Amino acid sequence: MAQLFPLPLRWQGKLPAGDLAPLNCLFGGGDGMPVLQGARIPKRALWPGVRVSGNGAAEAGPTGAPWVNANGWLIRVSRFLDATKPVVLDTRPLAAGSSHVLAVADAMAYGASWVVSHSPETWPAVRAALLFFERNAAWRAWEPVAALAMIGEFAGADESIGGECLNLLARRQVGYRLAGPGDLAALNGVGAAAWISKQPVPYEKYLSWIRDGGTLIVRGEANSRAEGNGRVIGRAEAWDDVYAATAGIHLALTRRTDVLRLWNAGSFNSYYQMEPGGKRGVVHLINYAGNRGSDDASIWLARAWKRAALSTFDKQAPLKTRASNGGIEIALPQLGVYAAIELEGE
Amino acid sequence: MITRRDVLAAATTASFIQRRATAAPIAPVAIQRCRTYGAGLEPTMRRLFDGIGGLGRIVSNKTVAVKVNLTGRPSMRLGHSPAELAHWTHPRVIGMTLHLMNEAGAKRIRILESPWSTTDPLEEYMMEANWDPALILNAAKKVEFENTNYLGNGKRYSHFKVPNGGHVFPAYDLNHSYADCDVFVSIAKLKEHATAGVTLSMKNCFGITPCTIYGDGAGEKEPSLAPVGGRGSVIHSGARKPSLSSPQELHPDSPRHGGYRVPRVVADLCAARPIDLAIIDGVESMAGGEGPWIRGTRRCSPGVIIAGTNAVCTDAVATAVLGFDPMAKRGVAPFENCDNTLELAEQLGVGSRDLSKFEVAGAQIADIRFEIRKA
Numbered sequence: 001m002a003q004l005f006p007l008p009l010r011w012q013g014k015l016p017a018g019d020l021a022p023l024n025c026l027f028g029g030g031d032g033m034p035v036l037q038g039a040r041i042p043k044r045a046l047w048p049g050v051r052v053s054g055n056g057a058a059e060a061g062p063t064g065a066p067w068v069n070a071n072g073w074l075i076r077v078s079r080f081l082d083a084t085k086p087v088v089l090d091t092r093p094l095a096a097g098s099s100h101v102l103a104v105a106d107a108m109a110y111g112a113s114w115v116v117s118h119s120p121e122t123w124p125a126v127r128a129a130l131l132f133f134e135r136n137a138a139w140r141a142w143e144p145v146a147a148l149a150m151i152g153e154f155a156g157a158d159e160s161i162g163g164e165c166l167n168l169l170a171r172r173q174v175g176y177r178l179a180g181p182g183d184l185a186a187l188n189g190v191g192a193a194a195w196i197s198k199q200p201v202p203y204e205k206y207l208s209w210i211r212d213g214g215t216l217i218v219r220g221e222a223n224s225r226a227e228g229n230g231r232v233i234g235r236a237e238a239w240d241d242v243y244a245a246t247a248g249i250h251l252a253l254t255r256r257t258d259v260l261r262l263w264n265a266g267s268f269n270s271y272y273q274m275e276p277g278g279k280r281g282v283v284h285l286i287n288y289a290g291n292r293g294s295d296d297a298s299i300w301l302a303r304a305w306k307r308a309a310l311s312t313f314d315k316q317a318p319l320k321t322r323a324s325n326g327g328i329e330i331a332l333p334q335l336g337v338y339a340a341i342e343l344e345g346e
Numbered sequence: 347m348i349t350r351r352d353v354l355a356a357a358t359t360a361s362f363i364q365r366r367a368t369a370a371p372i373a374p375v376a377i378q379r380c381r382t383y384g385a386g387l388e389p390t391m392r393r394l395f396d397g398i399g400g401l402g403r404i405v406s407n408k409t410v411a412v413k414v415n416l417t418g419r420p421s422m423r424l425g426h427s428p429a430e431l432a433h434w435t436h437p438r439v440i441g442m443t444l445h446l447m448n449e450a451g452a453k454r455i456r457i458l459e460s461p462w463s464t465t466d467p468l469e470e471y472m473m474e475a476n477w478d479p480a481l482i483l484n485a486a487k488k489v490e491f492e493n494t495n496y497l498g499n500g501k502r503y504s505h506f507k508v509p510n511g512g513h514v515f516p517a518y519d520l521n522h523s524y525a526d527c528d529v530f531v532s533i534a535k536l537k538e539h540a541t542a543g544v545t546l547s548m549k550n551c552f553g554i555t556p557c558t559i560y561g562d563g564a565g566e567k568e569p570s571l572a573p574v575g576g577r578g579s580v581i582h583s584g585a586r587k588p589s590l591s592s593p594q595e596l597h598p599d600s601p602r603h604g605g606y607r608v609p610r611v612v613a614d615l616c617a618a619r620p621i622d623l624a625i626i627d628g629v630e631s632m633a634g635g636e637g638p639w640i641r642g643t644r645r646c647s648p649g650v651i652i653a654g655t656n657a658v659c660t661d662a663v664a665t666a667v668l669g670f671d672p673m674a675k676r677g678v679a680p681f682e683n684c685d686n687t688l689e690l691a692e693q694l695g696v697g698s699r700d701l702s703k704f705e706v707a708g709a710q711i712a713d714i715r716f717e718i719r720k721a
Contacts, residue, residue: 065421247466251466251470252466254470254473255470255474258473261474261476262421263421263422263423264421264422264423264638265421266421295425295426296423296426297557298423298426300476324476325476325477325478329476331426
């Protein structure tokens with residue numbers, strides 16, 4: 001029997017009144033539900049949101065886009081390291097008014113769950129979000145749409161650089177997948193891979209993939225060379241300057257390979273997935289500014305999907321698409337904390 | 347707010363150079379009605395360039411540098427409008443200009459811009475806005491791009507002295523591409539500007555200053571390796587100096603506000619690095635300011651394209667097309683809060699803004715006027 005996907009409630013003692021479905025387990029004790037067991041609970045999880053400085057202003061990076069605390073990369077790494085265990089984020093609201101719905105979306109869009117901090121005020125919206133993701137539980141098995149494979153151990157010596165690099169790639173809306181060192185099967189369907197492990201690059205393992213047209217991005221300019229139909233691109237950036245390293249990887253990859261572009265959505269991260277066979281896709285749009293809406297965002301997808309619809313927790317509406325630059329562009333209505341663009345091909 | 351000190355400072359500087367305005371050079375300006383960037387663009391632009399004597403005499407067998415206007419971040423749009431329909435020069439105008447320059451015998455063309463806070467190649471910047479740079483690269487033989495917001499492909503910055511002394515700086519250090527060309531072209535967008543009143547072919551050249559020297563994150567003694575931020579603290583407010591390796595301000599006690607400084611720096615730049623061909627894309631544009639970051643801005647469709655070989659004359663025509671008087675003084679629209687860049691450039695001998703002194707070919711201003719404040 002398949003393991004139940006855990007939707008835990010942080011609670012002690014007698015359960016709160018009312019319908020608690022779809023919550024199905026307890027974190028921290030209590031009565032009336034099974035206790036959460038067998039989950040992977042990453043310690044580096046952060047309360048999601050735009051990072052705020054001491055004076056209350058949003059912190060911004062060199063490009064002017066706000067820094068956000070987001071857990072998508074951490075969930076993806078956790079699932080990559082152990083696909084057998086569900087991932088649960090144990091984070092607590094930082095302050096009154098923190099968006100609990102954002103915590104749900106930040107976890108569940110990436111196939112994890114959040115330990116719900118219950119309050120009568122927040123529960124109806126949180127419940128709607130949980131039910132939405134449960135209705136779309138199939139998305140948890142869909143693959144990321146990626147132009148790039150990030151190769152590393154993502155643990156031990158590679159944990160820090162790998163994690164921050166993935167976090168920054170997400171801010172650049174770069175579609176990536178994860179691959180272990182030497183795992184050539186994980187490179188099927190992507191044209192480029194970046195070796196971010198601190199271990200030496202085992203070039204011989206990748207030669208056939210490169211010669212078939214692959215691009216392997218590594219550190220050190222001197223490593224650049226052509227190999228058959230492909231090439232090795234050595235980047236000059238110091239790999240321990242993660243911001244520079246990520247920018248360098250994106251430049252080597254080039255925006256020509258972008259699978260998705262966003263405008264007027266600086267506080268958003270996106271996560272683009274496709275079902276096996278490619279007939280349906282979904283783009284999760286998570287607004288780390290929380291309940292502050294975003295006006296006039298637009299999205300471009302490199303694939304010319306036939307139909308698109310915008311789903312929020314309580315409704316769905318068709319979206320108009322227009323052909324643009326080989327793909328489709330969609331003008332989005334005002335967005336809240338979360339929206340999913342559901343896509344259909346032929 | 348304009349203080350008495352500001353007025354005196356401006357008057358003192360102007361008195362030294364006022365005489366040059368009377369002798370400012372002139373050249374014909376052409377205007378064409380152009381409603382879309384579609385199939386009609388090519389014949390329209392041919393007529394436009396014919397109206398100023400043809401491109402051959404300007405670019406034949408020459409290396410051409412083309413400064414385009416890609417202001418702001420590529421991830422930012424005015425509403426849902428792609429940047430080229432609001433605040434960026436449209437790629438079809440750039441591509442068509444290159445195509446016609448190629449026909450006219452241009453030897454080599456380099457597209458220049460100083461994109462926001464990055465050393466990324468221009469191609470990458472354009473793609474972030476959803477442009478296909480191949481449309482520009484393939485529009486003519488030997489087209490290349492250079493990001494001029496830093497040293498770029500050069501070994502050193504090129505020094506441009508402002509003839510007749512300059513308003514703010516006596517000289518500017520710029521990316522080598524502004525020196526390594528026979529012909530310098532500014533392809534601008536027809537827009538208002540929150541600080542300078544209007545932004546046309548001359549104001550487009552504000553962006554030729556590298557932020558490694560003139561930016562918020564410029565190195566104190568030497569240029570920084572990469573640009574960080576915009577030009578607010580060095581040029582707009584004068585709160586800090588450019589890198590000390592570059593020429594410093596002539597009048598450090600002059601007013602410290604953008605409405606005084608920005609028009610003067612623009613005039614200086616256009617005197618130091620003269621524009622040989624000014625092209626203003628007003629087919630689609632925006633009203634109320636130069637980019638989506640200005641509150642109250644909105645899309646508009648002036649439906650016009652303008653060109654000339656004298657930037658002041660060309661900008662004077664464009665200012666009039668927008669419904670303003672290019673002879674207007676500070677305090678009069680569109681210069682309510684700033685000095686008139688055209689007047690300051692005229693004082694430096696760059697060109698005349700007096701519409702009675704030069705020919706306007708093609709459409710006439712009165713027939714094509716688009717009062718942008720009413721848009």
